[in-house]
Amino acid sequence: MKFDLLTLFPAMFTGPLTESILKRAQQAGHITVQMHNIRDWATDRHRTADDAPYGGGAGMVMKAEPLAAAIRAVRGEDDPPVILLSPDGETFTQALAHELATYPRLLLVCGHYEGVDERVREHLITRELSIGDYVLTGGELAAMVIVDAVARLVPGVIDAASITEESHSDYLLEYPHYTRPAVWDGQAVPPVLLSGHHGEVARWRRQERLRRTWLRRPDLLERANAAGLLTDADRTFLASLQAPD
Template identity: 80%
Template sequence: GSGVGGRESGVGSQESGVGSQGSGVGSQSPTPDSRPLTPVILLSPDGELFTQAIAAELAAEPRVLLVCGHYEGLDERVREALITRELSIGDYVLTGGELAAMVVVDAVARLVPGVIDGESIAEESHSDGLLEYPHYTRPAVWEGREVPAVLTSGHHGEVAKWRRRERLRRTLARRPDMLARAFAQGLLDKKDLVYLADLGWAPEM
């Protein structure tokens, strides 16, 4: 029920050590130091919050096994013996972990090299601590609203500058907590800080 195929996940019944007779726990429970090398992740409201950084980390793994609890979750003995990590997709409760597993699979799979062009995800929201810039398509004018002139200017340097500033402005307006973290992690340069100061933002020292 994890949404991960048996062969592709590389986790068989012998590796998991979980019995198939309906008891939920095999007759010979593995010791903690015999946990599989493959990450065995339980989707649980008790877990650490799933983030883009964790998605990138999991995308680098050759394989991952997702375990979905249901209603009251998972037998604690299995949790202690087999689970290597617990993840939560938010501070709320679902009937089971299946939907959470689908979220993790989608977020991780798109970061696997070759799935999506690398340039397409380089400036996405959360990729480097900021939200993404606005996007526009044709027509140039819709319902009286125009595409920003800089985007049709053909000046690549000015377009890049506009995009960076829009990312800063949008993050400040919608997720100031992310902006503070980006500053703490050294992701903002001097030009960013000057622009943010013009918008009335200053980092807490």
């Protein structure tokens, strides 16, 4: 899978892309990430990519000409999704990460300053995504989040078993994890995890996923139930959590 990143600040991506899983994924050929400096498509000697907004107001706006030229040049004939990272966009979720991982290529446009010229958004952007209800200095950090979340779903990047029961994979949060020592600072690992009984371990983990989601994100339980992902045993356990002592 290939990620093309259009940005005014390509150096911001150096650290995250050259460490850990993303580094190994690129070395193994599972993903390719290429940065494109939008200023390379500016036509003046100062490589200007932003200008003051019509109508006045604070901040600068990314100019249409260099951004549009960059998108058209990088997009190519295979016509990948052209995604603008913007606080106005659709909220990025794990379900969207799975959807985007099915594409062979994504083109991510990093907004900056007060935003991009609206004409580019209307005619060249196919989707807008936000990573949350807050504002960043630019779309670069949001693009890194999306690259990381999508890349780890590409076959071969991470062991498939590691993805099966993680948070948000089926609207439930992940169960607690423990490792050695069995007792630390007077706190012991739950005995069931030391029992060697795989069925009981699986049952405990399922119930802990339900418990944690019920405590922290009850809205996700509603979505899991609506999607038909809760069993009768799940509902019985959840009812026991709500019952008075």
